[in-house]
Amino acid sequence: MQSETTPDTRRRMAAVGALLSLAAGLAVVVWALWRHPLWLPLALVLLLVTVLAAWTALVHRGAMRIGAAVVAVAALVGVVVLLDIRSVVALVLVVALAALATAAARVALGSATAATPAAGAHRVGPARRGVLLMNPWSGGGKVGRFALVEEAARLGVTAIVLKRGDDLRQLAEQAVADGADVIGMAGGDGSQALVADVARSHDLPFVCVPAGTRNHFALDLGLDRDDVAAALAGYGDAVQRRIDLALVGDRIFVNNASMGVYATVVQSQAYRDAKVSTAAGMLPDLLGPGAKPFDLRFTGADGEPVDTADVLLVSNGVYRLDDLRGFGTRERLDAGVLGIVSVTVGREVGRLVAAQAGRRLGQFAGYREWTAPDFVVDSADELVDVGVDGEALRLPTPLRFRVLPGALQVRTPLDAPGAPPVGVAHAGVGRAVVGLVRVAGGKEWTAA
Known part of the structure; x- marks a missing residue:
């Protein structure tokens, strides 16, 4: 929620920074193309060959894996040989400037791009008896690293730090019974979901503190x-x-529940300690030529029955998965629908990687995306591997999904960025630049 009619100084400075970074990035690209008009495009082609060959190596064994690995290494060496050190520096500089421009644009345009997802938001006063549960091991110890216990005490918020063997739900329920009027969680997304469920069941406001590893929920809340x-x-x-x-x-x-390749890989005991090598060892059996199809049965986007998918994602809201500018984020969390994505790869791994690299994932033949208020996945298997908010589970079939519209009251700081990356991406580069110019000049702008 933003009621201001003119952008504040922080947003105006961010807009200026975004425009300067964008201009500098374009200048570097023009300079590089002027020096090497053919070498840079050829280098990009070789990089694509490297990615495709690397993926081919991942999903095959034996001679095919060796041959693809050789091609990937040769293409990568070609890139290094083709570009001199100044060109490599130029590429790195362009990437850095693009990242800086995106981050600054998010701050500058956050209020505008968040207007749709934050509809119905209102300002509220301080919690009277706020309680924050904390997982001290989450995110590599972020609770301790950011001194959250001390910060909570300074703000008059009661901190409850988990100990080994504690039942998180029971602690949350006890906090409510003791009179908490706002309850929150400092931890990963799985813990956020559990405490959010307690808040929902008592219709209490919830505060998300991103003390986990990836914190996707916090990202889409605009924190x-x-x-x-x-x-x-x-x-x-x-x-x-x-x-x-x-x-x-x-x-x-x-966030989401995933079935298929990812859910199977994360079930491995070795995955947490050696993610890359574990995935590389399992992918040939999951996506290679002799891979057994996953037994996942559901009704597809066209209403027809489907009996397999290599990746099946059911999300709380719709993820932007077809555009890498906002890959893996949601534009809004109050649309009242499940987002459903199925990907059937077959022998087309290379085409899939190329489509994703070219921001054309939605055009891949095996990609389907739709929404529904509920969804059922069945299987001949009694238990199916499912990754739920990043946690590896085995759940009984059939799996019944449904959305709970407006189920949770969530509180965020007044000065939070206010929009996930997909919000800025949704506006498009041209409109975003217009918005940045307006904000830099002291005028408000809306993405609507």
């Missing part, structure tokens, strides 16, 4: 994941709105 302690401001004067939650069976999730 700054790099400034963990800043999220505690949600217990003070804050913005409150209702968002959706989703269910698989009787289990709440805030």
